[in-house]
Amino acid sequence: MRSPLKTVLSVTAAAGLVALAGCSSGPAETLDNGDQQNLSIAVFNGWPEGEAVSYLWASILEDKGYNVELEPADLSAGFVGLAGGDYDINLDIWLPVTHADQLEEYGDEIEDLGAWYTGATNNIAVNADAPIDSLDELAANADYFNNTIVGIEPGAGLTTQTENNVIPGYGLETLSFEPTSTAAMLTELKAATDAGEGIAVTLAHPHWAYNAFPIKDLADPKGALGVGEGIHSFSRSGFADDFPVVAGWLADFTMESEAMESLQEVLFSSGADSSEHAEIVEDWIAQNQDWVDGLTA
Numbered sequence: 001m002r003s004p005l006k007t008v009l010s011v012t013a014a015a016g017l018v019a020l021a022g023c024s025s026g027p028a029e030t031l032d033n034g035d036q037q038n039l040s041i042a043v044f045n046g047w048p049e050g051e052a053v054s055y056l057w058a059s060i061l062e063d064k065g066y067n068v069e070l071e072p073a074d075l076s077a078g079f080v081g082l083a084g085g086d087y088d089i090n091l092d093i094w095l096p097v098t099h100a101d102q103l104e105e106y107g108d109e110i111e112d113l114g115a116w117y118t119g120a121t122n123n124i125a126v127n128a129d130a131p132i133d134s135l136d137e138l139a140a141n142a143d144y145f146n147n148t149i150v151g152i153e154p155g156a157g158l159t160t161q162t163e164n165n166v167i168p169g170y171g172l173e174t175l176s177f178e179p180t181s182t183a184a185m186l187t188e189l190k191a192a193t194d195a196g197e198g199i200a201v202t203l204a205h206p207h208w209a210y211n212a213f214p215i216k217d218l219a220d221p222k223g224a225l226g227v228g229e230g231i232h233s234f235s236r237s238g239f240a241d242d243f244p245v246v247a248g249w250l251a252d253f254t255m256e257s258e259a260m261e262s263l264q265e266v267l268f269s270s271g272a273d274s275s276e277h278a279e280i281v282e283d284w285i286a287q288n289q290d291w292v293d294g295l296t297a
Contacts, residue, residue: 034244039066039243040068040088042071042082042089043072045072046153049207049264052263053092053255055267055278057091064296090233094230094231097226098229113232113240114252116250118228119228120228122158123225124138124166124217126201127198130144130198135218135219135220136170139172139175149202150185151177162177162202166224170222189201189215201215211265235250266283
């Protein structure tokens with residue numbers, strides 16, 4: 001019987017991580033494998049792939065005897081905290097495009113542990129029955145989408161790409177671009193697809209919304225949203241000295257789309273109460289035990 005996850009997160013089904021309750025603290029202890037025992041993971045608010053993989057590793061590490069603290073943080077605060085040593089690791093940094101500005105500012109103060117997911121993409125997604133398939137058709141069909149593109153957080157790399165590249169690149173200046181939040185975007189996406197209405201949103205793979213809603217990505221023939229990216233684990237400076245075993249596990253860690261989207265979907269699309277999320281992760285691990293065990297073999 002696996003031990004219950006000690007770290008409990010309060011999460012909304014749509015937006016993910018919003019609060020934290022119940023973490024271990026105290027003086028640094030050392031495990032038999034030479035690693036320190038207490039470890040903190042910065043988790044970007046509203047980034048479900050990062051929330052899901054952080055839940056996964058928190059459960060794995062707690063089972064190995066670590067005391068894991070999951071720290072919700074907005075994007076900017078997460079980078080500041082990682083660079084300043086307030087957090088040990090973050091598992092959701094996109095390269096080479098999405099977090100390029102943050103890496104330019106903080107890259108000398110944090111360490112890349114490697115990419116665990118490749119082929120991540122930024123996209124403009126629309127309802128699956130929309131009459132267009134490409135961004136170069138969007139301007140001529142703006143009325144169908146209420147002359148609006150619904151965005152996520154203003155500081156996100158996807159938001160910057162949409163403002164600086166997509167809108168001028170495809171002549172979309174007459175559309176209203178509305179950066180809101182991931183939670184608000186998903187709420188509007190659900191309402192529109194439930195009602196059979198047209199909607200255009202900023203979205204990225206991997207994301208559970210692709211399994212939950214009837215949507216499709218618009219082709220980007222001009223490459224305004226960039227090429228496929230890698231999702232990397234980064235640490236504070238000196239992390240590998242304090243956690244050589246965990247650093248090695250994360251350096252070797254990879255996850256395929258099917259597993260990533262499966263984990264996200266069971267966590268965030270079911271409407272489960274946040275108090276159930278730790279148990280949901282444990283159930284998912286049990287159903288994928290051989291693969292999970294291989295991550296620390």
